[in-house]
Amino acid sequence: MRKSEIRNPKSETNPKSQISNYEGLQADIRNLRTPKIDVWENKYPEKEYTVNLESAEFTCICPKTGLPDFATIKLKYRPDKRCVELKSFKLYIISYRGVGIFHEHAVNKILDDFVKACSPRWAHIEMVFNPRGGITTTVEAEYAKSEKLKAQSAKLKGKTKNEKNKYKKDKTNS
Numbered sequence: 001m002r003k004s005e006i007r008n009p010k011s012e013t014n015p016k017s018q019i020s021n022y023e024g025l026q027a028d029i030r031n032l033r034t035p036k037i038d039v040w041e042n043k044y045p046e047k048e049y050t051v052n053l054e055s056a057e058f059t060c061i062c063p064k065t066g067l068p069d070f071a072t073i074k075l076k077y078r079p080d081k082r083c084v085e086l087k088s089f090k091l092y093i094i095s096y097r098g099v100g101i102f103h104e105h106a107v108n109k110i111l112d113d114f115v116k117a118c119s120p121r122w123a124h125i126e127m128v129f130n131p132r133g134g135i136t137t138t139v140e141a142e143y144a145k146s147e148k149l150k151a152q153s154a155k156l157k158g159k160t161k162n163e164k165n166k167y168k169k170d171k172t173n174s
Helices: 009-013 015-019 086-098 103-118 147-156 161-173
Strands: 039-041 051-061 068-078 082-084 122-132 135-144
Touching: 051 082, 051 086, 068 103, 082 086, 082 103, 086 103, 103 122, 103 135, 135 147
Parallel strands: none
Antiparallel strands: 039 082, 051 068, 068 122, 122 135
8 A cells, every 4th residue: 555545543433633735725704795786676575476587697706615616506585675676686696706615615605795784575596506626506695574485485485496486376365
């Protein structure tokens, strides 16, 4: 056995040694300065409707390797008093191009900034990152302003498309 093939069993079982290479890489990620997401007044705040945004142009940098990561971002939201201005949202998304950020942190940071900007009734973000090492990463996060919306969202999770459509039809008939 060559020296490069010798494994240290102690380091493999010590959880601290397994994460130490990443320690501190994202310590200030919540304070990352990003462009402002502009909003405009929703003239139909009494209506419950969903806006779907999708972009295949998300790019960031892996904080560990320095290599680029590419993703498709899908953001759905139910507006309340404000809607998101799309050009500013695109500029916001593009601002991550040179940022070293883990996939999980990117999703949560974007959702936090989005909610802060427009205070929707409900929002769901899904980012599907291109395969890295043969692994495709999909990260989802959700926000709900009220307990009622949280319950509705939980009820819809895991159901098939037909079941979701049935739930929507039942809701409109009541």
